[in-house]
Structures are given as structure tokens and as C-alpha cells.
Amino acid sequence: MKRVVYYLNQFFGQIGGEDTAGYPLEIRKGTLGVSEAFQKALAKEVTVTYTIICGDNYFAENTEAVLEAIEEFLKEETPDILVAGPAFNAGRYGMACGNMLKLAQQKLGIPAVTAMYQENPGVEMYKLYGYVIPSAPNAAGMRKDLKKTAALVKKLAREEEIGPPEEEGYYKRGIRKMVRKEEIGAVRAVNMLLNKLNGRPFDTELPMPKFSKVVPSEPIADLSKATIAVMTSGGIVPPGNPDRLEALSCTKYASYTKEDFGGEFRVVDVAHGGYDPTFAQENGNRVLPVDVLEELEAEHVIGKLYPYYYVTVGNGMAVDRASNFGEQIAREVKGKVDGILLTST
Amino acid sequence: MLKKKLILEKIRIKDIRFGNITNIQDGILTICREEMLGKLSSEKLTDVAVDLARPGESVRIVPVKDVIQPRIKKEKGTFFPGVLGPADSCGEGVTRILEGCNVVTAGSIIFYQEGIIDMDGPGAEYTIFSKYCNVVLSAKPAEGLSSTDHEKEMRLLGLKAAHYLASCTMEKGADDIEEYELAETKEKLPKVAYVYLLLAQGLLHDNYLYGMNMQKMHPMFMHPNEFMDGAVVSGNCVTACDKTTTFDHMNNPVIRTLYEKHGKELEFVGVIASPVSPVLADKERCSMGVKNLAQLLKLDGAVVSEEGGGNPESDLMMICEGLEESGIKTVLMAHENCGKEGTAQGITIVSEKADAVVTAGNTNVIITLPPVGKVIGVPEAIEMLSGAPEHSLQEDGSIRTAMSVMMGSINNIGTGKLGMEEY
Numbered sequence: 001m002k003r004v005v006y007y008l009n010q011f012f013g014q015i016g017g018e019d020t021a022g023y024p025l026e027i028r029k030g031t032l033g034v035s036e037a038f039q040k041a042l043a044k045e046v047t048v049t050y051t052i053i054c055g056d057n058y059f060a061e062n063t064e065a066v067l068e069a070i071e072e073f074l075k076e077e078t079p080d081i082l083v084a085g086p087a088f089n090a091g092r093y094g095m096a097c098g099n100m101l102k103l104a105q106q107k108l109g110i111p112a113v114t115a116m117y118q119e120n121p122g123v124e125m126y127k128l129y130g131y132v133i134p135s136a137p138n139a140a141g142m143r144k145d146l147k148k149t150a151a152l153v154k155k156l157a158r159e160e161e162i163g164p165p166e167e168e169g170y171y172k173r174g175i176r177k178m179v180r181k182e183e184i185g186a187v188r189a190v191n192m193l194l195n196k197l198n199g200r201p202f203d204t205e206l207p208m209p210k211f212s213k214v215v216p217s218e219p220i221a222d223l224s225k226a227t228i229a230v231m232t233s234g235g236i237v238p239p240g241n242p243d244r245l246e247a248l249s250c251t252k253y254a255s256y257t258k259e260d261f262g263g264e265f266r267v268v269d270v271a272h273g274g275y276d277p278t279f280a281q282e283n284g285n286r287v288l289p290v291d292v293l294e295e296l297e298a299e300h301v302i303g304k305l306y307p308y309y310y311v312t313v314g315n316g317m318a319v320d321r322a323s324n325f326g327e328q329i330a331r332e333v334k335g336k337v338d339g340i341l342l343t344s345t
Numbered sequence: 346m347l348k349k350k351l352i353l354e355k356i357r358i359k360d361i362r363f364g365n366i367t368n369i370q371d372g373i374l375t376i377c378r379e380e381m382l383g384k385l386s387s388e389k390l391t392d393v394a395v396d397l398a399r400p401g402e403s404v405r406i407v408p409v410k411d412v413i414q415p416r417i418k419k420e421k422g423t424f425f426p427g428v429l430g431p432a433d434s435c436g437e438g439v440t441r442i443l444e445g446c447n448v449v450t451a452g453s454i455i456f457y458q459e460g461i462i463d464m465d466g467p468g469a470e471y472t473i474f475s476k477y478c479n480v481v482l483s484a485k486p487a488e489g490l491s492s493t494d495h496e497k498e499m500r501l502l503g504l505k506a507a508h509y510l511a512s513c514t515m516e517k518g519a520d521d522i523e524e525y526e527l528a529e530t531k532e533k534l535p536k537v538a539y540v541y542l543l544l545a546q547g548l549l550h551d552n553y554l555y556g557m558n559m560q561k562m563h564p565m566f567m568h569p570n571e572f573m574d575g576a577v578v579s580g581n582c583v584t585a586c587d588k589t590t591t592f593d594h595m596n597n598p599v600i601r602t603l604y605e606k607h608g609k610e611l612e613f614v615g616v617i618a619s620p621v622s623p624v625l626a627d628k629e630r631c632s633m634g635v636k637n638l639a640q641l642l643k644l645d646g647a648v649v650s651e652e653g654g655g656n657p658e659s660d661l662m663m664i665c666e667g668l669e670e671s672g673i674k675t676v677l678m679a680h681e682n683c684g685k686e687g688t689a690q691g692i693t694i695v696s697e698k699a700d701a702v703v704t705a706g707n708t709n710v711i712i713t714l715p716p717v718g719k720v721i722g723v724p725e726a727i728e729m730l731s732g733a734p735e736h737s738l739q740e741d742g743s744i745r746t747a748m749s750v751m752m753g754s755i756n757n758i759g760t761g762k763l764g765m766e767e768y
Binding site for chain 1: 455459492535537546549599611645648653655676679682684686687690693697700701702703704708710729731733734735749758760761762764765767
């Protein structure tokens with residue numbers, strides 16, 4: 001039988017009301033209150049092995065530490081599914097339940113379910129990470145909301161395919177799923193155009209994605225004292241591509257020194273599959289301009305060229321992975337370089 | 346004025362085999378291998394081989410470069426104007442087609458490789474080319490041949506083979522006849538053009554119009570029949586899933602659909618073909634050129650299809666903005682890279698004017714292909730395919746790979762039924 005761990009706040013965990021919102025994290029064996037009702041509803045399907053209880057204020061004030069402790073416990077316990085809430089329209093509780101979804105997906109790789117009222121900010125912030133079921137604004141809807149939660153968990157426990165949001169009754173998560181349509185793309189396009197031309201309603205198949213804006217850093221005050229790193233998404237790798245960077249949808253980045261290229265940076269391989277590689281293969285400086293930067297170093301225009309060149313392949317890379325790489329590389333070089341020159345292809 | 350009219354005479358092929366003489370009988374194409382190889386001989390290629398792959402066979406073709414449908418002009422016996430034949434007419438007269446049989450070119454050209462066609466199993470579901478009898482050509486470059494010349498020779502090899510096979514249809518009666526003519530529309534209907542973007546970005550990323558590399562071209566207005574008659578040849582061998590093969594150029598489903606609606610729901614005025622350059626100044630110039638032509642043609646609407654992905658998204662969006670700002674209703678055709686779980690943004694260049702987009706699918710979706718009985722081409726290339734994750738070859742011989750390696754699986758020109766839903 002599939003094992004579930006349940007998350008509740010101090011109120012639904014029967015510790016007390018708002019005056020006990022500072023109640024610290026507690027992990028109890030078995031069920032109580034909401035998790036008990038949930039267990040009864042799915043008695044034949046799952047076992048709720050533990051109930052995690054945490055005061056809403058305690059969670060908000062110690063988020064990182066609480067999440068770490070829960071992660072440690074869950075990695076030990078290895079549940080199949082994580083369930084939290086319903087959080088109704090309670091903001092802090094919604095954040096905690098949402099964080100459980102994120103933890104389940106990102107750290108444990110297991111599905112998670114919660115329920116929230118549409119206006120709870122936790123819906124928008126965390127629906128990408130798991131299933132958030134629309135709930136009533138307050139606990140008056142508990143019975144019904146718990147039933148809906150149980151129905152979805154039952155499907156997950158049986159490893160049945162979870163259908164589209166309209167069918168299964170969860171908020172659209174913003175996940176793009178590939179499906180087979182009735183018509184080929186060309187027919188869909190011409191029909192869409194006819195609808196658009198005739199003022200009839202039509203639905204775009206690709207709503208324009210939104211991106212977060214990056215605020216540029218302050219300019220470097222004195223370039224002649226600065227350590228500058230050079231990095232590229234153009235897939236410039238030592239001959240033979242020793243780290244096997246993939247030509248498209250690359251899953252990694254690597255850092256190389258001049259020695260990795262045999263002491264002279266010129267002859268390279270191009271791991272990138274999205275541009276004509278012949279010019280860069282002849283001379284890697286055309287994509288990763290080490291030669292020019294070394295000249296600038298010799299002329300004291302820049303203080304120092306950072307000896308590690310970071311490389312990945314930008315071809316068809318999903319934006320979330322690229323952001324992830326950016327964050328990791330930033331952590332690795334922070335404090336060691338003053339500026340980075342990024343070249344693309 | 347005489348309207349341009351193209352008659353397509355199709356000879357249906359249901360099976361292929363080798364024999365002593367190349368001919369067609371009862372829908373079976375027999376190929377004399379020696380004669381065919383003789384016609385294809387080139388000093389620049391060695392080890393030229395012909396293999397056959399039929400639908401339902403446990404066969405995998407890898408790495409595929411191009412797919413070409415055999416076609417030939419009935420009157421002159423030529424095809425591919427400007428490449429194999431003279432560029433003296435195109436898009437009119439009678440063209441004979443081997444329907445159900447294609448030429449596939451395979452082999453490694455440079456570092457990374459691309460393209461799988463599985464003739465059976467789950468992989469066959471992701472490529473339209475599994476439904477055809479395939480005559481597969483592979484070859485190695487002669488010593489010292491540059492990558493650029495190697496690509497050119499492989500491209501010509503496929504075209505010559507297709508022409509050779511089509512030439513044996515001359516005496517046969519046609520199984521189907523289709524006529525393509527942009528007849529005058531009786532009533533006033535919305536004027537629609539197809540904006541056909543063609544990749545022009547360097548080695549393995551180029552298309553050829555009447556034999557000319559499209560890199561330095563400006564958008565041009567063309568008759569849709571020209572594409573059916575081999576005006577454009579693909580030299581684009583990069584990402585298998587989203588490239589337009591020579592077969593696709595001849596059988597473009599957007600052109601077909603606009604023809605079907607012509608005179609009924611819209612007036613199909615023609616095709617604006619434009620190269621997709623990697624250079625921003627060229628992108629700007631070409632977007633302007635598309636808009637200028639669209640205004641001159643007094644268009645009401647346009648369908649714009651991308652080739653490839655990534656930087657061509659900027660062409661798509663700039664063209665969309667130009668057209669929409671001119672009052673021309675626009676639909677875009679693209680595909681997405683939204684991560685294997687579908688959690689990332691599908692495209693990286695966006696415009697609020699792009700409110701009508703058809704998406705062909707997600708390149709990043711991971712698929713598993715079981716082992717097959719026979720691999721035609723270069724089996725080692727499986728680990729080197731553009732878009733394949735590292736260690737795609739599994740211990741049991743199956744391949745865990747990405748949608749991007751399947752030939753034409755999510756082609757932007759809308760050849761397939763795959764699409765995206767938001768969950």
C-alpha cells in the first residue's frame with residue numbers, strides 16, 4: 001500500500017488557535033484530525049504514516065530550517081505521496097502547504113496534493129509544483145474539499161494517469177504537455193486564421209510565456225584591476241568533447257582551462273548542434289574570445305583573465321535549466337571574478 | 346492570361362525490392378541496384394550503398410540527412426530545376442510522382458549527428474516517414490573532402506537517386522491525378538498568403554532555391570506550385586524534429602490546406618518565401634521585406650511557419666509584429682523547448698502581438714525506443730544525435746532519447762497531429 005505523509009498547521013493539527021501559531025515543527029506517527037479523516041476516506045488505498053504539524057508563524061519565521069528538517073525526515077521516511085491542507089484562504093498556511101509541494105517535487109521527486117481557495121496567494125506561487133485543488137474560502141467546506149483531495153490522491157496511489165485540470169479538478173499548473181490533436185498542425189493553423197479573419201473566437205495554442213527581468217549589476221569601477229571570466233553557450237569544448245556536452249537540450253555545463261585544450265586555445269570541437277561549426281572548429285576564439293582577452297590582459301586593459309572558461313550548449317535549452325545553470329555558476333565564481341563576458345551563437 | 350497550372354500524376358507504390366531491372370509492376374517498385382549505383386557514382390564519395398526499409402519492418406535508419414520524394418517532369422524528364430535540370434519552367438505542366446516511396450540519405454557528416462526513422466514500434470508513431478517504402482542511401486566522403494563538400498555531395502546523391510527512380514514512371518498510367526491552379530475566386534474572400542521561412546544559417550543549416558543558397562536572399566513572392574515542383578531543396582540536417590526536408594517542401598501541408606480553402610473561405614494569393622539568417626540585420630531586413638510584400642499584395646491574413654527553433658523565433662515575432670501593425674491578421678506556426686516535464690517557457694522570444702500560435706510539440710520530451718533487428722546507416726551515431734541525452738543507449742539495447750531526434754516529429758509546418766495542452 002502506498003504511504004502518505006500529511007502536513008497540517010497548528011489549528012488543524014489540534015494544537016490550538018492563533019495564539020499557538022508559534023508552535024514549532026512536530027512530526028507525529030499516525031494521524032489526527034484532518035489527516036485522520038483523510039485516512040478514513042482512503043482506508044483501502046493508502047496508509048498515512050506520519051502527520052507533520054507546524055505553527056503558521058513558526059513556519060513563516062523559520063522557513064528554511066523547517067524545510068530542511070522536513071526534507072531530512074522525508075528522505076528517511078520515503079513516502080509515496082505528500083498531502084497538505086486544505087489551506088482554504090489562510091495566507092501563511094497556504095505558503096506552508098505550497099512549500100510542501102515544492103519540496104516534494106524538487107527534493108523528493110514525489111507527487112503532492114493540497115487544496116486552497118482561489119484567492120490564496122499560495123495557488124499562483126506553488127501550483128507548478130503539484131496539484132492544488134480549489135477549496136472553499138474557509139473550513140466550512142472541509143468535508144467536500146477533503147473528499148476532492150482524496151479522490152485525486154486515490155488516482156495517484158493507483159498510479160493512474162492524471163487527466164487535464166478541467167477533468168480532474170485542479171488549478172491549471174502551467175505545465176506544457178504534448179498531446180495528439182484531431183487535426184494536423186497545418187489545418188489547425190489555417191482554421192485559426194479563418195476564425196481570426198472572421199472575428200470568431202479562437203484559442204492560441206501557445207500563450208506567450210512571461211520572463212523575470214534581471215537587474216544589471218553596477219559597472220566595474222576599474223577594469224584594469226578586475227578579474228574577467230569568459231563563458232559561452234556556444235559549445236566550445238576540447239577536441240573529442242570529453243564531458244560529452246549534448247548538441248541540443250544540453251544537461252550540463254563544464255569549465256575548462258587552456259591546458260584542457262592542449263596548452264594553446266585554438267583547435268576545438270563544437271558540441272553545439274545549432275550553427276555552422278566549421279569556422280569555430282578552425283579557431284575556437286571566434287566563439288570564445290580567449291585570444292583577445294589575453295591581449296587585453298597583457299595591455300592591462302583588464303586586470304586578469306579568469307583561467308576557467310565555462311561552457312554549455314544553448315541549443316534548445318529549456319529556460320528553467322539555463323537559469324539553474326546560471327545560479328550554480330554564479331555560486332562557483334562569486335568572489336573570484338569581478339565580471340563575466342558571455343558569448344552566444 | 347494563362348494561369349499557371351500544375352498536374353500531379355501519382356503512381357502509387359506499395360512495396361519495393363531489388364531486381365535485375367528497375368521498373369514498376371502492380372505497385373511494386375523493383376530497383377536494379379547496380380544500375381542505380383552506376384547513376385550515382387561520384388569521385389567525392391566512397392562506399393555508396395543502397396538499402397531498403399519498408400513500413401512494419403524492424404529497421405532503424407540513422408542518422409538521416411534528408412528525405413526526398415521521387416518526382417519528374419513528364420514532358421522533359423528533368424527535375425529539381427537549377428540543380429539537376431534547367432531552370433526554365435517550374436510549377437506548371439505535368440509532374441509524375443512516386444507516391445509511397447521516398448529516398449532517404451543517411452550518414453555522418455560532422456561532429457554531432459541527427460535523425461532517426463524507425464519503421465516499426467513506438468518510434469514509427471513519431472515520424473511520417475515510417476509510412477513509406479524507403480530507399481536508403483549512405484556513403485562515406487572521399488579522403489580530404491571538406492565537410493561543406495561532403496554535405497553537398499550527399500544532398501546531390503539523394504536528389505539524383507530520386508530523379509533516377511522517378512524516371513521509371515514515364516510509361517505508367519497514373520493512379521491519382523491532382524490539379525493545382527489558383528483559379529479566380531468568384532466572390533470577394535479574405536486574401537491570404539503563406540509566409541514560408543527557410544533556414545539559411547551555414548553548413549547543415551541551409552536551403553537552396555533553384556540551386557542557390559538562400560543565405561543572401563531577400564523575401565520573394567512565389568507561386569505555391571513552385572514548391573511542389575522542386576524549387577526548394579533542403580540542405581538543413583540539424584535538428585531532425587523541426588527541419589523541413591525536401592519531401593516536406595514538395596508536400597507542404599500549409600500550401601495544401603490553403604489550396605483546399607481557396608475560393609471557398611479565402612483567396613490564396615501565394616507564398617512569401619524568406620530566408621532565416623542568424624544575423625540580426627538580415628532578420629530585420631527580411632522582416633521588413635515580408636511586410637512590404639504583404640502590404641503590396643493587400644493581404645488580409647497570413648500564416649507564418651518557422652524552420653528550426655531558437656533564433657528563428659525572432660524572425661517569427663518580428664514578422665508577426667510587422668504584419669499585425671499593418672492590419673494583417675497573422676497566425677504563427679512554431680514548436681517549443683519547454684523541458685522534459687513541460688515546466689519551462691516553451692519559447693524565448695515573444696511578442697504580445699502573437700495572439701494566434703499553433704505549436705507542433707515539445708522537443709525535450711523523452712521517449713524510449715526498443716532495440717530493432719537491423720540498423721541502416723551508422724549505429725554509433727545514436728549516442729551523437731542532436732538532442733539525445735548522454736548515454737541514450739541502454740543496457741537492454743533500447744534507446745532513451747528526446748523527441749528532437751525523430752525525423753519531422755514536430756515539424757513547424759504542421760505535418761503531424763502532435764500539439765500542446767496546458768495542464
